[in-house]
Amino acid sequence: MQDHLAIFRPTAWLRAGQGPRYEQLYRHLLAAITSGEMAAQSQLPPERELAEIAEVSRVTVRKAVAQLVEDSLLEQRRGAGTFVRAPRLKMEHSLSALMSFTEYMRQRGKTSSSRILQRGIAPPSPDEQIALGLSGSEALSRVERLRFADDVPMALERSSLLRDILPDPDMVDVSLYDVLRARNVAPTRAVQRITAVNLGGDDARLLNLVDGAAVLRIDRTAYLPSGRPIEFTRGLYRSDIYDFIAELRLDAS
Ligand code: 16G
Numbered sequence: 001m002q003d004h005l006a007i008f009r010p011t012a013w014l015r016a017g018q019g020p021r022y023e024q025l026y027r028h029l030l031a032a033i034t035s036g037e038m039a040a041q042s043q044l045p046p047e048r049e050l051a052e053i054a055e056v057s058r059v060t061v062r063k064a065v066a067q068l069v070e071d072s073l074l075e076q077r078r079g080a081g082t083f084v085r086a087p088r089l090k091m092e093h094s095l096s097a098l099m100s101f102t103e104y105m106r107q108r109g110k111t112s113s114s115r116i117l118q119r120g121i122a123p124p125s126p127d128e129q130i131a132l133g134l135s136g137s138e139a140l141s142r143v144e145r146l147r148f149a150d151d152v153p154m155a156l157e158r159s160s161l162l163r164d165i166l167p168d169p170d171m172v173d174v175s176l177y178d179v180l181r182a183r184n185v186a187p188t189r190a191v192q193r194i195t196a197v198n199l200g201g202d203d204a205r206l207l208n209l210v211d212g213a214a215v216l217r218i219d220r221t222a223y224l225p226s227g228r229p230i231e232f233t234r235g236l237y238r239s240d241i242y243d244f245i246a247e248l249r250l251d252a253s
Helices: 021-034 047-054 058-070 101-107 126-131 176-182 201-206
Strands: 074-077 081-084 091-094 112-122 140-149 152-162 189-198 214-223 229-238 242-245
Touching: 021 058, 047 058, 058 074, 101 112, 101 176, 126 214, 126 229, 152 201, 176 229, 214 242
Parallel strands: 091 242
Antiparallel strands: 074 081, 112 140, 140 152, 152 229, 189 214, 214 229
């Protein structure tokens, strides 16, 4: 007979050196819910039982479950137990409009926020040299941000800009494009390359995903009206949340 509790056993989720137990259990259950392995409306075993099966304390179970309730993935019904909520709708992101993360979230009635992971001035990588058409190794302003919508981590974005466009990466507080607009150097065109990649280590942890989770990597090169490339951003977007939509038209020529 199939072991329907296997998903909770430590062999399914506990890995040495991969962070605190409650966090590992949380990320495992989060992946199981968002992938549909744990179906909507299915019930979790009661806390005491779950702690026994997962071989952890009840406090650990409580912390992982509380976080999933906060993420609106689980709901606790009084006197009945804990259930997987109906899946939230995916976000559709148009590939034809040039929009900033902040604008996109605002348009969807979400509150966006960012955690700056790193910023500084650094020489370009080979990818950046090609994208930005740099011949030498002139330094770039770099900003690395974890981006949230209503407190859910959605994307990791590493942006590099020419220094005459963004002289100081500390200027970026909320929206990079707002800073560029205020300086009259906002891009009006962008080219994006989309690739599927498996995340590991810190990047997965930051996005609340399990090791090896598939995400969409989007490299955006953005241009001024003059055709000059000014921004190269490599973003990692949660594929369990994002759907990128492209509108296609019959070529009239
Ligand atoms: C979007 C862009 C990113 C840009 C950012 C600016 C994609 C795939 N990427 O996330 O290249 O740097 O917006 O957003 O859409 P901000 O103005 O909110 O900082």
